[in-house]
Amino acid sequence: MLLLAPSLLPERWRYYIYSPASVGLWMLTMLVAPFVVCTVAWPWIRSGAGRPGDTD
Numbered sequence: 001m002l003l004l005a006p007s008l009l010p011e012r013w014r015y016y017i018y019s020p021a022s023v024g025l026w027m028l029t030m031l032v033a034p035f036v037v038c039t040v041a042w043p044w045i046r047s048g049a050g051r052p053g054d055t056d
Contacts, residue, residue, distance in 0.1 A: 009017065016022065038045065
């Protein structure tokens with residue numbers, strides 16, 4: 001919530017949270033993270049564990 005309301009943050013924190021490096025890392029994470037998560041969770045996704053209607 002504090003990240004969405006920068007006026008509530010101390011003045012010295014604003015640069016570090018909204019710096020070009022942190023924004024770039026956030027954007028990179030948004031591009032890479034879905035592929036990493038799907039790769040790691042692929043066996044669970046493929047097995048269909050937790051599908052509605054399973055009788056296990």
